[in-house]
Amino acid sequence: xxxxxxxxxxxxxxxxxxxxxxxxxxxxxxxxxxSFLLSxxxxxxxxxxxxxxxxxxxxxxxxxxxxxxQGESQQILDVYSNRVMIESLSCRKSVGVIASEEExxxxxxxxxxxxxxxxxxxxxxxxxxxxxxxxxGTTFSIFRRPDGVTGANPNQWVLQKGTEQIGAGYVVYGSSxxxxxxxxxxxxxxxxxxxxxxxxxxxxNIRMPKQGKSYSVNEAYLExxxxxYQEYINHLKSGNAGxxxxxxxxxxxxxxxxxxxxxxxxxxxxxxxxxxxxxxLLYEANPIAMIAEQAGGFATNGETRILxxxxxxxxxxxxxxxxxxxxxxxxRKFI
Ligand code: AHM
Ligand code: MG
Numbered sequence: 001x002x003x004x005x006x007x008x009x010x011x012x013x014x015x016x017x018x019x020x021x022x023x024x025x026x027x028x029x030x031x032x033x034x035s036f037l038l039s040x041x042x043x044x045x046x047x048x049x050x051x052x053x054x055x056x057x058x059x060x061x062x063x064x065x066x067x068x069x070q071g072e073s074q075q076i077l078d079v080y081s082n083r084v085m086i087e088s089l090s091c092r093k094s095v096g097v098i099a100s101e102e103e104x105x106x107x108x109x110x111x112x113x114x115x116x117x118x119x120x121x122x123x124x125x126x127x128x129x130x131x132x133x134x135x136x137g138t139t140f141s142i143f144r145r146p147d148g149v150t151g152a153n154p155n156q157w158v159l160q161k162g163t164e165q166i167g168a169g170y171v172v173y174g175s176s177x178x179x180x181x182x183x184x185x186x187x188x189x190x191x192x193x194x195x196x197x198x199x200x201x202x203x204x205n206i207r208m209p210k211q212g213k214s215y216s217v218n219e220a221y222l223e224x225x226x227x228x229y230q231e232y233i234n235h236l237k238s239g240n241a242g243x244x245x246x247x248x249x250x251x252x253x254x255x256x257x258x259x260x261x262x263x264x265x266x267x268x269x270x271x272x273x274x275x276x277x278x279x280x281l282l283y284e285a286n287p288i289a290m291i292a293e294q295a296g297g298f299a300t301n302g303e304t305r306i307l308x309x310x311x312x313x314x315x316x317x318x319x320x321x322x323x324x325x326x327x328x329x330x331x332r333k334f335i
Contacts, residue, residue, distance in 0.1 A: 013200040016042055016179060016190045023183065033094035037117060037142070038167070038181070040095070042199055044088035045138050045171040045179060048081045048124065049192065052136065052173045061131050069104045070315055077130055078102055081123035081138065089119055096145055097157040099314050101125075101283055106158045106314055111151030117166075118143045118157035120314075122283040125170075126251030135174040137253025141287040142167040158282060158314060162307035168287035172257045180206070180257070182294040187260075203261075208297040211326035212263025214247040216255045224272040229302075232334040233267075241330060252279060256288050256322065260295060265323030265331065269302070277301070277319035281311055285320045298328040302335050 014022075020038050024030045055061050055077060064074040082102040089095045089109065096115030099106040101122040109115070121140040129136055144166055149156045169181030177192035179199050189203030215236050222230060236244045244264075249255050252268070259266045268279050279285055289299035289306035299306040299322035309318065321331055 013193070013196075013198075016181075016199040016201070019188065019190070019201055023185065026185075033092075033114070033116065034167075034183075037089070037092045037094050037119070040088040040092045041085075041119075041140055041169075042179065044085045045177075046192065046197065046199075047084045047088075048077075048138060049171070049173050049177045051077060051080055052124075052130065055130060056133075068102055070101075074102065075124070075127045075130060078124050078127045085121055085123045085138070095119055096151065097154040099154075099158045099282065101280060101315070106154035108151045108154045115151075116145050118145060118154075120158050120283045120286075122280070125253050125284065126249075129249075129251050135172055135249060135251050135254035137170050137172045137251060137257075139170045139253060139283055139287045140168065141165050141283060141290070155314065159311045161310055162281075162286035162289055165286060165290050165307075168290040170253050170257075170287060170291070172253045174254060174257070178202070178257070180260070180291060182291055184290075184294065187291050187295045206260060206295050208260055208292065208295040208324050209263030210296070210324055211242075212259065212265070212324050213243070214245045214258075214262065214264040215267065215327070216246070216248050216259060216264065217267040217269070218248055218250070219246065221269075221271050225269045226302075228334045229267065229269040232331055235330075235334070252284060252288070256292075259323055260291065260297075263324040263327075265321065265327035268320045270319045274317065276317040278317060279320045281306070281309060281316045281318040282314060285318050285322075288320070288322055292322045297322060297324055300328070300331075 020035045024035050064076045064079045066074050068074050093114045094116050096110050097118040099120040119142050126136040143160050167183045171179045180189045187206040190199035191202040193200050235241050255266050270277050285306050292299045301319045
């Protein structure tokens with residue numbers, strides 16, 4: 001092959017595994033266990049996306065017939081995705097504890113001295129959208145096992161402030177499958193290349209635009225929002241804040257992914273029916289907040305920085321307001 005025909009080939013790609021290994025070289029004492037853990041997550045999400053993509057033809061759409069601890073009806077794909085995440089992480093001896101939206105409590109996988117990490121996830125966020133072919137996602141958050149904590153109380157591994165996360169990310173199963181992650185050194189996005197079955201670097205060092213053009217909130221509940229949220233949203237609609245448009249998918253990962261790349265603000269306030277908000281702190285708000293802050297944005301529950309909330313329960317809910325620097329500054333003036 002001459003150099004001209006080489007030029008015609010696709011440019012060399014950096015896979016997520018290569019990216020993780022290169023990142024790990026910054027830490028001379030790293031054992032590779034953390035990289036192996038992350039590769040478990042990429043493997044699981046590749047399996048999940050394969051099922052999501054073919055759900056309509058494999059007859060696996062619809063409800064599983066059970067209700068999770070939060071009283072929500074589980075979809076078949078929720079249950080499948082949860083199993084895949086747990087199986088993939090169980091093979092990693094470094095993972096001691098997992099917690100999931102679909103599990104009642106934090107669960108001990110391995111209490112050996114090698115078990116250094118807890119992984120918390122929502123295996124399939126927005127799953128009620130699957131039947132109508134709307135984007136869904138997986139979110140994950142990783143903590144180090146706190147000093148002196150044993151396997152006797154798995155909750156202690158996961159009830160940590162978001163500032164203690166050592167890694168976080170999500171995968172959005174949209175028009176393509178994209179994984180976005182951070183280990184506290186910037187935010188990077190990878191698109192699944194189906195021809196090689198690997199996530200390849202497509203969005204290096206993502207920075208959230210300082211200001212965006214859209215806001216994202218379920219306005220059907222506007223009357224149920226606290227007055228200051230209503231005032232802020234009406235301010236955005238008035239035109240006095242600029243020309244904003246409304247964008248709401250109803251899948252947090254997809255709504256946030258757009259906000260990350262295009263800027264703007266995503267809001268899930270407290271409502272009459274969900275007085276503490278609907279979204280869950282540990283596996284929805286925390287990973288999104290870490291990504292947002294690493295990309296130059298900010299996330300709050302309306303009073304406190306999301307990452308500084310001291311969690312009391314695995315499935316604790318929180319209001320979530322996350323977005324670009326400009327919109328978050330404006331929002332602050334209303335609270
Ligand atoms: P889920 O974890 O049960 O899928 O629910 C979370 C989803 C989020 O993805 C989304 O932001 C929100 O629920 C939408 O809620 P609503 O329909 O009340 O606007
Ligand atoms: Mg969810």
